[in-house]
Amino acid sequence: MKPVLSIINWALSWVSGIISSAIQLLYSIINYILSRPDDYIPFLWPIINFLNHVPIINIIVHLIFWRPIFDLLFVPGLVSVLIALIFIIWFERKLTAKVQWRIGPLEVSRPIGGFLQPFADLFRYMFQEFVVPLQADKNYFIHGPAIVFILSTLPIFFIPIGPKQFTLPNGTTIEGIYGIYTGYDVLIAIALITLFNIGIILIGWASNDRFTYIGTVREALLYTGYEAILILSVVAILLIYGTADPFKIVNWQVTHLPGIIANPLAFLAFLIATLMATSRFPFEIPEADTEIVLGPYTEYSGIVYGLVMTMSYEKLYVLSLLMVLLFLDGWAGPYIPYFGALSPAIWFGIKTYIVMMIMVFTRSVYGRYRPDQALKMSWSSLLGLVIAALVLSLIIDLLIIKPL
Amino acid sequence: MGMGSNERYAELPVRMEVPEEFVKNFVPIPKEYVEEAYRSEEYLVFIGPQHPGSGHMRIILRLKGDYIVDAIPDPGYVHRGVEKLAETRLYIHILPLIERPTIQDSANFDLGYSRAVEKLADLDVPKRAQYIRVILAELSRIATHLYDTGILAVFIGHSTGYMWAFGLRDVINEAFIRITGTRTTLSYTVPGGVRWDVKPDVLNFVNELTNYLERKMKDMESIFVKNPVTIHRLKEVGVLTKEEAIKYGLVGPFLRASGVEYDVRKVEPYEAYSEFEWDIPVADEGDSYSRFLVRVEEIRQSIKIIRQAVKNIPDTPILSEKILSRIPPKDRPQAAKDIRTFLTKTHVGLTPGAGEATTLTEAQEDSCYLH
Numbered sequence: 001m002k003p004v005l006s007i008i009n010w011a012l013s014w015v016s017g018i019i020s021s022a023i024q025l026l027y028s029i030i031n032y033i034l035s036r037p038d039d040y041i042p043f044l045w046p047i048i049n050f051l052n053h054v055p056i057i058n059i060i061v062h063l064i065f066w067r068p069i070f071d072l073l074f075v076p077g078l079v080s081v082l083i084a085l086i087f088i089i090w091f092e093r094k095l096t097a098k099v100q101w102r103i104g105p106l107e108v109s110r111p112i113g114g115f116l117q118p119f120a121d122l123f124r125y126m127f128q129e130f131v132v133p134l135q136a137d138k139n140y141f142i143h144g145p146a147i148v149f150i151l152s153t154l155p156i157f158f159i160p161i162g163p164k165q166f167t168l169p170n171g172t173t174i175e176g177i178y179g180i181y182t183g184y185d186v187l188i189a190i191a192l193i194t195l196f197n198i199g200i201i202l203i204g205w206a207s208n209d210r211f212t213y214i215g216t217v218r219e220a221l222l223y224t225g226y227e228a229i230l231i232l233s234v235v236a237i238l239l240i241y242g243t244a245d246p247f248k249i250v251n252w253q254v255t256h257l258p259g260i261i262a263n264p265l266a267f268l269a270f271l272i273a274t275l276m277a278t279s280r281f282p283f284e285i286p287e288a289d290t291e292i293v294l295g296p297y298t299e300y301s302g303i304v305y306g307l308v309m310t311m312s313y314e315k316l317y318v319l320s321l322l323m324v325l326l327f328l329d330g331w332a333g334p335y336i337p338y339f340g341a342l343s344p345a346i347w348f349g350i351k352t353y354i355v356m357m358i359m360v361f362t363r364s365v366y367g368r369y370r371p372d373q374a375l376k377m378s379w380s381s382l383l384g385l386v387i388a389a390l391v392l393s394l395i396i397d398l399l400i401i402k403p404l
Numbered sequence: 405m406g407m408g409s410n411e412r413y414a415e416l417p418v419r420m421e422v423p424e425e426f427v428k429n430f431v432p433i434p435k436e437y438v439e440e441a442y443r444s445e446e447y448l449v450f451i452g453p454q455h456p457g458s459g460h461m462r463i464i465l466r467l468k469g470d471y472i473v474d475a476i477p478d479p480g481y482v483h484r485g486v487e488k489l490a491e492t493r494l495y496i497h498i499l500p501l502i503e504r505p506t507i508q509d510s511a512n513f514d515l516g517y518s519r520a521v522e523k524l525a526d527l528d529v530p531k532r533a534q535y536i537r538v539i540l541a542e543l544s545r546i547a548t549h550l551y552d553t554g555i556l557a558v559f560i561g562h563s564t565g566y567m568w569a570f571g572l573r574d575v576i577n578e579a580f581i582r583i584t585g586t587r588t589t590l591s592y593t594v595p596g597g598v599r600w601d602v603k604p605d606v607l608n609f610v611n612e613l614t615n616y617l618e619r620k621m622k623d624m625e626s627i628f629v630k631n632p633v634t635i636h637r638l639k640e641v642g643v644l645t646k647e648e649a650i651k652y653g654l655v656g657p658f659l660r661a662s663g664v665e666y667d668v669r670k671v672e673p674y675e676a677y678s679e680f681e682w683d684i685p686v687a688d689e690g691d692s693y694s695r696f697l698v699r700v701e702e703i704r705q706s707i708k709i710i711r712q713a714v715k716n717i718p719d720t721p722i723l724s725e726k727i728l729s730r731i732p733p734k735d736r737p738q739a740a741k742d743i744r745t746f747l748t749k750t751h752v753g754l755t756p757g758a759g760e761a762t763t764l765t766e767a768q769e770d771s772c773y774l775h
Contacts, residue, residue: 100567281561282633290558367633368561 029066041340071179075345076161081153084317085310086118087353092360093117099364122306130302137206144203145300145307151196152314155189158182159321162331162344164247174341178246186244189322190234193277196315197223200286203308204296215295218371219286225378226276226283232386233269237262237326239393240401250330259327262396265389267327272382274323276374278316280359282366283374287312320355324348328355432478433464441466446473453481457555495521496751499591507588508551508573511537511544514593519674521595525754527727530720533597534676535713539610540583540592541675542706542713546617547576549699556696557628560637565628572620579613582606594751597723600742611714614707621703629700638693645690661698662690680712727751 048065052058063069071077090105094113097104105114132138157179166176182188197219204216237259241249253259260267276283287295297308324330325348333347369377431438441448445468452462460481466474484505490498502517503510515537522529529537550573557565577587583602584592592599628634644654649662659666667684669677685701687694721728721740727750731739739746 096563100564101571102567284561288561290561364564365627365631366562367557367565367628367631367637369633369636373636 029063041342043338043340067175071157071177075177075342076156076159076179078153080349081156081314081317084353084356085313086115088313088316088356088360089118089310090115091357092363095357095361096364125303125306128302128305130304133207133209133299135208136299137208140202140206141299142304144199144206145304145311148196148199148203148311149307149314151192151199152311152318155192155318156321158185158189158192159318159325160185160246161321161348162341163250166341166344168340169335169337177341177345181247184244185246186234186238186249186322186326189318190231193315193318193322194227194231196311197227200296200311207296207299209299211293211298212296214292215286215298218288218292219296221371221375222276222279222283222285225375226273229269229378229382229386230273230277233266233273233389234322234326236266236269236386236389236393239390239397242397242401246325246330249325250332253329254332258329263389263393265385265392267323269382269386269389270323270327274316274319275359275362276378277319278312278359280316281362282369284363284368285371285374288368316356316359317352320352320359321348323355324351431464433476444468453478457559494752495595495754496747499594500589503589503591506548509544509548510589510591511540511593514590515541515675518593518595521754522724525595525726527596527724529597529675529724530722531676531718532601532720533722533724535717536583536598536602536722537593538675538677538680539602539710539713540580540590542710543576543579543610544590546703546706547573547580549703550576552699553624553628553696560634562628562631562634565624565631565634568620568624568628572617572624575613575616579606579610582609594743594747595754596727596750597721597743599744601722607714607717610710614710614714617703618707621700625700629697635693638696639691640689641692643689643691649690657698657702658695660685661687661695663688676713677709679716680709682708723750727754 048061051061064073073079094104105117108114108120109116132141160176160178160181162176162178164176164178164181165173167173200219201216201223204212204219238244238249240259240262241252243249243252249259253262256262275281279286287297292298297305300308328351331344331348333344333350336343336346339346438448447465447467449465449467450462451465453460454462459479462478462481464476464478465472466476482505486501486504489501493501498517499514503513506513521527550569554566554569554573557563557569580587580590583606584590584599644652644658644662646663649659649664654662663686665684665686668674670684682705685698685705687698723740723743727743728736728739730750731746735746739750743750
């Protein structure tokens, strides 16, 4: 009898523990909602002050400005990702059109140069039928894009876009904007990014179509080509910083040198690896539209097509964030009073957007390498470049940083 | 496993017979070749006929596993039976027909046909008509080279090269509109001259066009022709040596890219080509990139010829005396400028006696051989 009783006792205490912590959480939420949000974002104050007078909306506004939810929804979360995606897709189309003597997207929202065209495309995808081909493996076919989308969104939460503690000019100290802080964030982000490809191979394989098959094989080939370069270039620059903690990395860069000057070879290798990883030109090999329709994504339609189409752009966004963090001083920049706590995030965003714009510009400059040429290039000259970057980092680390 | 390696693959008593289709349908490879391939455990795979970008063709691949042992091209699907259709038509009717094989390069084909008829009927062509013909032929050559550049750019995934080449080609089509009234399939050259005279402002436009083209070709060169990716993709691909090129009977830019300095316009100058100063672009490598470069250089030479032709164009009638003599004298001054309303009088009745005439014309992709 006794062991049974003890088990019941244990189970009860467990359940009550959960209930009590749940009540605590609810209490803290209610407590938070009843208090005033402490976000220091001056340009939002008029709106917040107005919404505070509306009965139910004010609770929602409070909830949104609760830090975990704010991070998840706005910066660095979903809304900023969405804005980045829409901007970069529009910008790529518009810039390529400009170079090629065309006009590009214009009809949707004419006054702002067709900026809302990606939204219009999104709505079209929404109302299009999502066809699952007979020969496809239904489960993987449907769930693959979601898995890949999650894998490509997750790294964003490991890349802080502001310092940990932020002291305003008037002396108050506020929390910076970041998703998850572990101290090994850069490594985790890189690990998640390199997982991404397995998802693409999965969806290509599940489609069970000849074009997706070829596209998948090409994706896998290119994956073997850039993965080592990407990881080694990150390792090379981390050797100089001596840490994978993003806050310390940016601090090092602000107090010493930007990473791009400290180790330009690693930057170059990272840039080319990013081009390969996000299948930008001249490495747009897996999705070569004049050869294999759309590579691994050929069979998709409807909203899931929209999802898989934006995935490479999302990856581009994540890798650009990483590049700014590792090589371009991160969020360092003069304080802008108007944006308050968002000021570092704005600087981070501007740098990231410039990097993304440069990356998509390659579409109008380059053609496409053959798969074997790209692979040969990555395993000969690029590998040599990244090893040179490693050696340079070691020299800097052993001869310059350690003696100091 | 205890078994010898020979015993692992048992000989199956299956007779390897050539499929019936080889006997029934026309297949451009000998029967022995098929049998030999079957006996040596290889596959013959027919790919196409399809349109991989440069005309419909079929490729017969001989495969050993994943390796391509042999690839036999089987072109000829764009043969339109022009010769048979031409048998029952008037000489003037054949003009629109003769230019169908290459829509973009119609000026050169019209020119070849007109010259053959002129030879038969013993017509002389006035100088102004010759100059206009040369301008059209060279414009047409540039347009077709640009067209090919665009298609090549698509193949190697260079969308800007495609857009620019087609954009430039459209400017030339605009010149065609102003000179002849149509964008493609001009039918403007007729036996004995051209259809109507070119106005001075149109000639001015053509001259400005050459300046514009030259400027834009410089940009094009920096973004596409000299692009490292383009060089990577095309260098040392599809190499044809000089001997092979001569043996297979290559013509045009392909021959010149293999190191043979041969151009019909220089070897047997027709029209007014002997009066212009220009060079034959030649390359020695014989690979895809040199074939491309030769054509890019040819665009430059064509621009040179057009400039000289526009500058030195003489002021004479545009129709041969023999053709004009078929028109009543009071209409002759009008017909010397524009023949459209008099075609029934001049060309419908144009029936040279039975005979043979052969002309060679340097068209864009090939020498147009008309017999």
